[in-house]
Amino acid sequence: MxxxxxxxxxxxxxxxxxxxxxxxxxxxxxxxxxxxxxxxxxxxxxxxxxxxxxxxxxxxxxxxxxxxxxxxxxxDDREEQDLVFLPKSNRRARIGDDNMGYSYELLANRSSLSGFEPTIVHVTPKNLNLRQESYTHSQDEFIFVLEGSIYLSYDGKNYFMEKGDSACFQGSKPHLFIPVDENEAKVLTFFIDNPL
Structure with missing residues (x-):
């Protein structure tokens, strides 16, 4: 485990x-x-x-x-509040498994109030063969590269992204973060409820 x-x-x-x-x-x-x-x-x-x-x-x-x-x-088992102040020292540890290519940190627990999920995704270069299947979900997604670089595979095309680059896209279309080299990348991600 x-x-x-x-x-x-x-x-x-x-x-x-x-x-x-x-x-x-x-x-x-x-x-x-x-x-x-x-x-x-x-x-x-x-x-x-x-x-x-x-x-x-x-x-x-x-x-x-x-x-x-x-x-x-x-x-995250903390109660939702009007204001979520989360010092780095109190932030929960990373969740996930580097061998799957991703681990992540939840930055706030405000989804029912604000309709978005802020997360830092750590994209690791290990076991690249496990990263071939794209993901889809109902929420739209906004990403901002904090460190390193990735390829954003989106709807069949690859987009090179480096520190400071951002993208916003429909989560319902196949997408995947692919490492560019042997260095970990950090990507700030917001899952945004899409009112239909």
């Missing part, structure tokens, strides 16, 4: 998995139903619920949509 080890606090995947399972059972949904709604396999959902695998933020976002909760509620 992976547990984040950076920073003062530790978040392990078991905590997220437990919340998903408890909420799914409260809503009287089967693993297959949530998996179908999330666009993932039942076996993948089972591994996530049991804390046996790390998940990309887009996958957790789909699960949160299927369960009708915010992504921030799923990965």
């Amino acid at each position: 992976f547990a984040a080890r950076e920073g003062r606090n530790t978040i392990n995947l078991e905590t997220i998995g437990k919340k998903i399972k408890e909420l799914r059972l409260r809503k009287k949904l089967t693993q297959q139903q949530v998996a179908d709604l999330s666009g993932i396999s039942k076996s993948m959902l089972s591994k996530i619920e049991n804390g046996q695998t790390a998940s990309a933020v887009a996958t957790l976002s789909k699960i949160s949509e299927a369960l009708d909760v915010s992504l921030s509620w799923l990965i």
